[in-house]
Structures are given as C-alpha cells and as structure tokens.
Amino acid sequence: MRSAWQAAYVLLKPHIMEKIQVLDKQFRPYIPEAEVKKRVAAMAAQISSDMEGRNPLFVAILNGAFVFAADLFRDISVPAEISFVKVSSYMGTDTTGSVSDLIGLTEDIAGRTVIVVEDIVDTGLSMKHVLEMLQAKKPAEVRIAALLLKPDKLEVPVNIDYCGFKIPNDFILGYGLDYDGYGRNLRDIYVLDTK
Ligand code: IMP
Ligand code: MG
Numbered sequence: 001m002r003s004a005w006q007a008a009y010v011l012l013k014p015h016i017m018e019k020i021q022v023l024d025k026q027f028r029p030y031i032p033e034a035e036v037k038k039r040v041a042a043m044a045a046q047i048s049s050d051m052e053g054r055n056p057l058f059v060a061i062l063n064g065a066f067v068f069a070a071d072l073f074r075d076i077s078v079p080a081e082i083s084f085v086k087v088s089s090y091m092g093t094d095t096t097g098s099v100s101d102l103i104g105l106t107e108d109i110a111g112r113t114v115i116v117v118e119d120i121v122d123t124g125l126s127m128k129h130v131l132e133m134l135q136a137k138k139p140a141e142v143r144i145a146a147l148l149l150k151p152d153k154l155e156v157p158v159n160i161d162y163c164g165f166k167i168p169n170d171f172i173l174g175y176g177l178d179y180d181g182y183g184r185n186l187r188d189i190y191v192l193d194t195k
Helices: 004-012 033-050 066-074 125-135
Strands: 020-022 025-031 057-062 081-086 113-121 141-149 162-166 189-192
Touching (some): 033 066, 033 162, 066 081, 066 113, 125 141
Parallel strands (some): 113 141
Antiparallel strands (some): 020 025, 025 189
16 A cells, blocks of 8 residues: 555656657647636636626537646636537548537537637638537627637648647647547657657
C-alpha cells in the first residue's frame, strides 16, 4: 500500500511532456496543458463580456471539441446553455472534404445567439457546413469559438470570432483531438513528429 507521502508525490510529480507513439506515428510536445487552459480562460472571459444579457446557446461539435467545450463552458460567467452536435469530415491525417449532417441539435435556435465551439478549423469546410445548417434555423447571430486554426489551410473564408491559437499546417492531437480515434485523452497538445 502507498504511504501518504508517496501518494502526495504522485499528485505533485511534475507532468513531463515527451515524445509519444500513437498507433503508427510519433508525436512530440507542442502546447502544454497549462498554456491551453490559460488561453481558454482568456477566451471565456472575452466571450462572457461580449455575451452579457444575451443568453447564448453554445453548440459544441463532437467528438473533438468535448474537452475544449468542457473547459471553456465552465469558465463562462453569464447565463448560457450548451448542446452537443455531431458532424464528421476527418479520416486519418487528411480531410475528406465531405461532411455529414448536424445530429443532435434539439433546441430551437430561432432568434438566439449561438456560439459554435470547435476544436480546430483546418480547411474550414466542416465549419462552413455547420454554419449553413445553423443559419437555416434563423438564429439572431452565430459566432465561432475555435481553439485552433490553421490559417494557411483554409479553403473557404471563415470568420473565427474567438480563436485560441493559430498554428502551421501540422497534424496535431491531444486535448480532445485525435489521430484515427486515439489520443483524445492526452492532456497536452502534441504535433506529428516528421523528423
Ligand atoms: P476542416 O473541415 O478541414 O476544417 O476540418 C476540421 C475537422 O478536422 C476538425 O473538427 C477536426 O476534427 C479535424 N482536424 C483538422 N485538423 C486536425 C489535426 O491537426 N488533428 C486532428 N484533427 C484535425
Ligand atoms: Mg472536429
């Protein structure tokens, strides 16, 4: 059995980021969890201030945004609701460009302020599709909160109202983002190690 001091050591042990293997690929540390959380808190503060008196509905895109949405939403300090929807366009490390429908949006969003919560905007095609589907339901306004954006990969113009980090065209995972379904549980964000 562990003694009390051993248990405390396990809790306090510094979290060391090192290269990891996920399926057939190697990834190296990219953005530490602490830095992500600091940025997410700042985004939440900005959104809260902008959303004063607006009763927004957050619409988080599954699966990737579940971690970001949980952290962001708990830092929102104005009355707000959250709903989770599903749309998928990604296979492996290359986008297919084809997306399915919005599944799971049961709320009536007519006349409401909606904030789409997305993990990462890459080509922007899935976000464009989500926006079209939401706009058809006549909301008062739709804003986008994306943790990550790859500006050089955008194929369609997408206006990100709240952006966490702009990154180069590298494939990343962790903090909800996956490689073929794995790596979502990693606390930090990692990048594909091409060296
Ligand atoms: P888009 O339609 O090309 O913008 O693709 C966006 C979706 O692809 C995101 O919601 C992610 O689920 C996924 N995606 C894009 N880039 C990455 C990445 O670097 N790592 C993991 N998933 C990604
Ligand atoms: Mg996604």
